[in-house]
Amino acid sequence: MANAEGEQPLLGRLLDPSPQPNQKQTNKKGRFRRCRSAPSVDVPHPEKIVGGLLPGSQIIFGDLHPSFVQVATLLTIYLGAGTICFFVVRNQIGGGKTNGILDAVYFCVVTMTTVGYGDLVPNSPLTKLLACAFVFSGMALVGLILSKAADYLVEKQEMLLVKSLLRHKGGEREIVKELETNRVKYKFVLILILLLLLIIAGTMFLYWYEKLDLVDAFYCVCSTITTLGYGDKSFSTKMGRVFAVFWILASTICLAQFFLYLAELNTERRQHLLVHWVLNKAMTSTDLEAADLDSDGVVSAPEFIIYKLKEMGKIKQEDIDLLMEEFEDLDIDQSGTLSISDLKLAQSSQRWS
Amino acid sequence: MANAEGEQPLLGRLLDPSPQPNQKQTNKKGRFRRCRSAPSVDVPHPEKIVGGLLPGSQIIFGDLHPSFVQVATLLTIYLGAGTICFFVVRNQIGGGKTNGILDAVYFCVVTMTTVGYGDLVPNSPLTKLLACAFVFSGMALVGLILSKAADYLVEKQEMLLVKSLLRHKGGEREIVKELETNRVKYKFVLILILLLLLIIAGTMFLYWYEKLDLVDAFYCVCSTITTLGYGDKSFSTKMGRVFAVFWILASTICLAQFFLYLAELNTERRQHLLVHWVLNKAMTSTDLEAADLDSDGVVSAPEFIIYKLKEMGKIKQEDIDLLMEEFEDLDIDQSGTLSISDLKLAQSSQRWS
Numbered sequence: 001m002a003n004a005e006g007e008q009p010l011l012g013r014l015l016d017p018s019p020q021p022n023q024k025q026t027n028k029k030g031r032f033r034r035c036r037s038a039p040s041v042d043v044p045h046p047e048k049i050v051g052g053l054l055p056g057s058q059i060i061f062g063d064l065h066p067s068f069v070q071v072a073t074l075l076t077i078y079l080g081a082g083t084i085c086f087f088v089v090r091n092q093i094g095g096g097k098t099n100g101i102l103d104a105v106y107f108c109v110v111t112m113t114t115v116g117y118g119d120l121v122p123n124s125p126l127t128k129l130l131a132c133a134f135v136f137s138g139m140a141l142v143g144l145i146l147s148k149a150a151d152y153l154v155e156k157q158e159m160l161l162v163k164s165l166l167r168h169k170g171g172e173r174e175i176v177k178e179l180e181t182n183r184v185k186y187k188f189v190l191i192l193i194l195l196l197l198l199i200i201a202g203t204m205f206l207y208w209y210e211k212l213d214l215v216d217a218f219y220c221v222c223s224t225i226t227t228l229g230y231g232d233k234s235f236s237t238k239m240g241r242v243f244a245v246f247w248i249l250a251s252t253i254c255l256a257q258f259f260l261y262l263a264e265l266n267t268e269r270r271q272h273l274l275v276h277w278v279l280n281k282a283m284t285s286t287d288l289e290a291a292d293l294d295s296d297g298v299v300s301a302p303e304f305i306i307y308k309l310k311e312m313g314k315i316k317q318e319d320i321d322l323l324m325e326e327f328e329d330l331d332i333d334q335s336g337t338l339s340i341s342d343l344k345l346a347q348s349s350q351r352w353s
Numbered sequence: 354m355a356n357a358e359g360e361q362p363l364l365g366r367l368l369d370p371s372p373q374p375n376q377k378q379t380n381k382k383g384r385f386r387r388c389r390s391a392p393s394v395d396v397p398h399p400e401k402i403v404g405g406l407l408p409g410s411q412i413i414f415g416d417l418h419p420s421f422v423q424v425a426t427l428l429t430i431y432l433g434a435g436t437i438c439f440f441v442v443r444n445q446i447g448g449g450k451t452n453g454i455l456d457a458v459y460f461c462v463v464t465m466t467t468v469g470y471g472d473l474v475p476n477s478p479l480t481k482l483l484a485c486a487f488v489f490s491g492m493a494l495v496g497l498i499l500s501k502a503a504d505y506l507v508e509k510q511e512m513l514l515v516k517s518l519l520r521h522k523g524g525e526r527e528i529v530k531e532l533e534t535n536r537v538k539y540k541f542v543l544i545l546i547l548l549l550l551l552i553i554a555g556t557m558f559l560y561w562y563e564k565l566d567l568v569d570a571f572y573c574v575c576s577t578i579t580t581l582g583y584g585d586k587s588f589s590t591k592m593g594r595v596f597a598v599f600w601i602l603a604s605t606i607c608l609a610q611f612f613l614y615l616a617e618l619n620t621e622r623r624q625h626l627l628v629h630w631v632l633n634k635a636m637t638s639t640d641l642e643a644a645d646l647d648s649d650g651v652v653s654a655p656e657f658i659i660y661k662l663k664e665m666g667k668i669k670q671e672d673i674d675l676l677m678e679e680f681e682d683l684d685i686d687q688s689g690t691l692s693i694s695d696l697k698l699a700q701s702s703q704r705w706s
Binding site: 111114115116117118121122123125128129131132135136139140143147215216218219222223226227228229230231232259263275279282283284285288291293294297298299300301302303304305306308309312314315319320322323324326327330335336337338339340343346 | 464467468469470471474475476478481482484485488489492493496500568569571572575576579580581582583584585612616628632635636637638641644646647650651652653654655656657658659661662665667668672673675676677679680683688689690691692693696699
């Protein structure tokens, strides 16, 4: 399945220049008036700038909500087209049938999630090739759901959970701070709870409506959410297939998202270890020399920050080189610093060129 | 499936402090003697430092090769244990049998990759629960293979491809440079070629050995690599199951890796767009003020770099705040810069405390 771990939320966050709620006031010794290099509030919202500069970037840089709508629309189109296709060729699909339209939706969902029970199987070359087309596009769509919509939904619920947990403790500020710090952990716990609920719901449903014994019901649930789908046990009644359409989509996506969060937690843990190591490593004279970008013999605060960020692996030498080039281009008066005079020189040269 | 897009290679790269081959010489106006904040060559290798400081970090921060060995070992253990388990309970598994051991390996692979044809199905409570355990651990293992070993193998082949492509053009340096710039593209092309070869091999095999017609063979291939596995067509001969054990593992992982690279390409494209926009955006006086960390009225090169990196979303305000605090702690003589005297003060205070 396609992966885009936190891709949209990340982009969403990086394009939001509003001061982050858990910014600590770090000028504790009062030597730096403002140590935030964040664009200040009077700068127009980058998203608007991007939208103005790059055509079509509204789609590329769209925030969470529009991409959720986009995914929902695509899913509806996919299921609609799938249902029509498989309903038209329903006589070329063999196996235990219930109701024409219902079986078509059910077959479509079982195919797109790659569960593939085999209780309904295409038995003509046309339907076989149609199934091939639908499984590939279905996989891509599930990947899109995982990268865009699923994370969005979990984040929404997460906000509610943290709000209810911290109701007596603090205001909006504390909630957002708590969320920022332990975001992945909360998401992981939430998805785990959701997954357990879906497993229990599926098992109970199969036990009562499909009349399977408890082990068989649990086995069918596991075989479904993992997309294994041996097919010896599946949903054979009308009611069962109605339930299956929603439950299979939700539970397979939920398990995949669970694994994604697990990987994210692991990555975060490694990153924390690395940051911890970089922060606790003593500076040596060699470090001082290496960090001294302008070779003036001392390391200023921004030089120190760049050096440590590089050690943490957050930035690469290429990024620094690229920006250094850009800086030297902008520094028209060659003073070694950018000032209002450089901006004025740049404007006048633009006017003349 | 678990995702850890480029996790290991990234960690591997960020822990390797050797100057990167495509570092551009940016001191083109000669005003900055050395604009690399990279630790210079006489600094001991961070990996060794990490290894010395954190027990067990060799495993966490191990480079590509050991993690590949680790994954291969885990896969062997998994398949070994799976084969023994399913061989012991072979009488509680129903369906078309060929050879005891072979069927056990085949069932194990079909389960761990979540293909689940259903040509062999567990038919006792014990085997059903065993299959549940094996499918969950199998999914985790496939995730691990995708995050660690698969990318490593593709990277190895990539080096060979680029070498052969650039044989007449340049030396080692050009090859590495070309690789760094278009890494994801080469990987994507390679995995696409590999996937097509696996599809052709699978289709041909099913056509000749399993005597399926061409459409059925292709349909079975698609149904397998997507892990759909309806199970109406599968590997039923001894020879077929020997082939299937290797081919199913390779092709399902290959398709998943293909989707991962597709997502990576997409993320890279977005990142490029954003960097392009940040670099081409004119600096305003508001930007100048926001970038001026130490409020001296001018923006130095490192201040400019930090500001732009933040706009690019590569770093967050939290990172800057954290490091600013660290800097102020280290700046014992409160001069606003770090120098040898700060280091000496730190050493002597350590001695006294």
